Amino acid sequence: MMKQGKLMMSGALVTLLTFGLVGVPVAGHAATSKAVTYGQLTNNNAHRLAAIRQATRQEILKQTKSKSSRVKAVYKVGLPYHMNKKGKLTTKGLRVSLQKNSFKLKNVTVPYKDLKGKIRNRYLPKKQRTKSVKTSKLVALTFDDGPDKTLTPRLLKTLKKYKVHATFFEVGQSVSRYPQISRAVLAGGNELGNHSWNHSDFNAIGTAKTKAQIIRTNQAIYKATGTLPQYVRPPYGNITAAEGRAIEQPIVRWSVDSRDWAYLNKQKDINSVMHATRGGSIVLMHDIHSQSVAAVPTIIKRLKAKGYKLVTVSQLLNYQALPGLQYFGAHDYRTAGK
Template sequence: MIMRHVKWGLTVGLLMLALGFLGSGMTALAKRTDQTVTFGQLTAKNPKRLAAIRQAARQQVLKQAKVKGASKIEAVYQVKLPTHMTKKATLTVAGLQMNLLANRFKVKRITIPYSRLKGKVVNRYLPKANRTKRVKTTKMVALTFDDGPDPKLTPRLLKTLKKYHVHATFFEVGQSVARYPKISRAVLAGGNELGNHSWNHPNFNQIGTAKTVSQVNRTNRAIYQATGTLPQYVRPPYGNITATEGRAIEQPVVRWSVDSRDWAYLNSRKDINEVMKDTHGGDIVLMHDIHPQSVAAVPTIIKRLKAKGYKLVTVSQLLNDHALPGLQYFGAHDYRTTGK
């Protein structure tokens, strides 16, 4: 009996000691993470990084306000978000905590998960799991598809991507998203990315900044209503966008470095030859999922690129999550100010 009491006492003592260490560890963690920082510190005083934080904040406002429809999407762009580097936020266990001024959503405080800030905030302020690391893009290629969703061809393309264990990025037209929301959801469900390609494909350079912003926001609204998430990227129709428009929409612009010219050829063999002739590591390939010839060419393109040792990835993977508003991206290491 004495030995049992001794063992029990030792067990309890060790347990209490362990809990003590755990408690002190948790306290230390809390002290390390509940840290007040300025946006200047978080962004290394880079205004484009701050714009990326605002972009992530809008998504979080909608999530915390539990906005399900599209009626309040326009209002999220009216929420006052930080524009000055001296403003402060708090690093917490759950994410970056920001206080908000009075707004239509009646949300006083948001906490943006660190996963949404990867590549946008200076690495040292992020948990290790959410920090970016250097990636070798010499054997990476991003396939992108414009102008969908198409009710027949996009599902066929999604089956091909799934078959070959490949993910791609789709830049969709808002009016088609509104017509076929189920397909847009299927794009994301397959592990692919979904971007904004305007509402009805006008040339932004010919319609002016106000109408360009309306085109982008209207499509963002349609994509949010269909999927419950705002798209990160915009691809302007014909690749045309001014610097003023780029600043106004506050989303990274994704262009391309390889044009398959599938829209001109409407010939699967020519599509395949064009892509294989021009594609190298780090490239963003432009195709369309509204032409049957283009969709028919994809299996061969995938197999031939893989045979050359290329890994086919999303735009975010190719850019290592570093895409920022105000910049346009042509490839893994080719980016410029939007409109230049």
């Protein structure tokens, strides 16, 4: 955006407020807002509109300083589903109108930083716009089934030692048991994702129970950390298209399966990961097996020696993951259930 400028005309001082491409006001000048349809914001992309709803739920909880008992209620708030409906671009973010709800809010403003990669770049301040990222030397390590009271803290120490970050897909019942460990995961600069309540096979339990498992786990993570997780990883990688639509969170799969759960052997874990990992890979491991956690230091050192940078899933996907889609690697995604 251009900065505020001043121009002398006919002896009078005229203050010019300049705007970006779509009339988003300069920060600090709250008097102006611009109405825009969700079709314009998303280029008529239903996945992007679902991402706006996801970010709006987070903001409702934050703005109302809600306790975890209110997480289920936020999924009942009427949010935009039609492309011809309008939001308003303001100095602070996108103002979303809400249907009558138990939070007693008529609207909520979602900050632009939470809409990066979710709405078109032209509607974002320049510092929040996504830019192309080279992923040929990026790898995301991910760990499932925790938190474990002993092994997860040990792994966090390893990540801190080598100054790398990872993404943890946690089981809700374990988060409830060890909330302090989930907080430590985030405190270390890592990401938390949802891995169901008790590791049920979504394909076997159906859409309604799948959604209930996801919301229950989101509630546990929110209670532990004060934030909803962005991603879901379905146990066994099983998810239907209907479940993907119902969840309204990006689905993260993997391109490298370490099979550490089968080996339970440190050296085999190392060999498996090193053999299959390429630039843009999402690596699947588990932080509930001692052999897996023991393998991580060597894996990190060898990947770094090959010139790879270890990043979170969000960094690998350039903050552009959308609900209803499942991501296998940096440039490998498809509709959930396919």
